[in-house]
Amino acid sequence: MSALPQRIFTYVRNTFAMAPSLHPSIDNGIKKGDANFAGGKLFCHCPSNKVEVTLGSNVLHNHACGCSKCWKPKSALFSVVGVIPTDKLSVTANQQKLHIIDKSAAIQRNACKECGVHLFGRIEVDHPFKGLDFVHTELSDKSGWQEPQFAAFVSSIIEQGFDPSQIDTVRSKFKSVGLETYDVLSPPLMDAIATYTAQKNKPSSKL
Ligand SMILES: N[C@@H](CCC(=O)N[C@@H](CSCO)C(=O)NCC(=O)O)C(=O)O
Numbered sequence: 014m015s016a017l018p019q020r021i022f023t024y025v026r027n028t029f030a031m032a033p034s035l036h037p038s039i040d041n042g043i044k045k046g047d048a049n050f051a052g053g054k055l056f057c058h059c060p061s062n063k064v065e066v067t068l069g070s071n072v073l074h075n076h077a078c079g080c081s082k083c084w085k086p087k088s089a090l091f092s093v094v095g096v097i098p099t100d101k102l103s104v105t106a107n108q109q110k111l112h113i114i115d116k117s118a119a120i121q122r123n124a125c126k127e128c129g130v131h132l133f134g135r136i137e138v139d140h141p142f143k144g145l146d147f148v149h150t151e152l153s154d155k156s157g158w159q160e161p162q163f164a165a166f167v168s169s170i171i172e173q174g175f176d177p178s179q180i181d182t183v184r185s186k187f188k189s190v191g192l193e194t195y196d197v198l199s200p201p202l203m204d205a206i207a208t209y210t211a212q213k214n215k216p217s218s219k220l
C-alpha cells in the first residue's frame with residue numbers, strides 16, 4: 014500500500030477499532046530480553062537482496078516512540094526504537110540500497126530505498142546523543158534484545174491524526190503492560206539532555 018492510503022487505513026483502524034495496535038511487540042504483553050544477549054543482525058523487508066546491518070551488542074534505552082519520524086510497522090501507532098554505540102554497528106550487505114530520508118533531521122534515518130524500512134538512524138551534528146545509533150530490533154531474527162523500557166512522545170500520535178479523546182486508552186494500555194508513558198523522552202534521558210545543554214552553555218565549555 015502506498016503512503017497516503019496506508020495512513021488513512023491506519024487512522025481509521027486505530028480510531029474506530031476497539032483495540033488499536035500500539036506495536037506487535039507490546040500489544041500482547043512484553044517479553045523480557047536476555048541480560049547476556051550479545052547482538053545480532055537486522056534485515057530490511059525486501060524479499061531478496063536484503064539490507065543487512067550487524068549489531069555487536071544489545072541495545073540500550075529501547076522504547077516505544079509515537080513521533081512522526083521513527084519507522085513503525087504496518088498498522089502500528091508506535092515505533093519501538095533503541096540505541097547502540099555507533100562503533101557497534103556496521104552495514105554488512107546491500108549498503109547501496111540505503112538512503113537518508115530527511116537530511117535536515119537530527120537523526121539521519123538510513124532507510125531501504127525499496128521497502129522503506131529504516132535500518133539505522135545516526136546523529137552527525139552536535140547533539141547529546143551523538144555517538145549512538147537508533148535501531149529497531151524487530152528487524153532481527155533473534156530474540157533476547159532488551160525489551161521496551163517506556164513509551165515516549167505519546168501525544169505525538171495526535172499530531173498524526175489519532176483521536177485525542179482516545180489517548181487515555183493508549184496510555185492505559187501501556188501502563189497495563191508495565192510501561193510508563195511520557196510526551197517527550199523518559200526523565201533520565203531528558204536529564205542527560207539537560208546536563209549536556211548546561212555543560213555546553215558554560216562559558217568555558219569545549220563541548
Ligand atoms: N512531535 C514530534 C516529535 C519528534 C521528536 O522530537 N522525536 C524525537 C525522538 S525520536 C526517538 O526517540 C527526536 O529526538 N527526534 C529527532 C529527529 O527525529 O531527528 C513529531 O512527532 O515529529
Ligand SMILES: [Zn+2]
Nearest residue numbers: 057059125128
Ligand atoms: Zn528493503
Ligand SMILES: [Zn+2]
Nearest residue numbers: 078080082083
Ligand atoms: Zn521517534
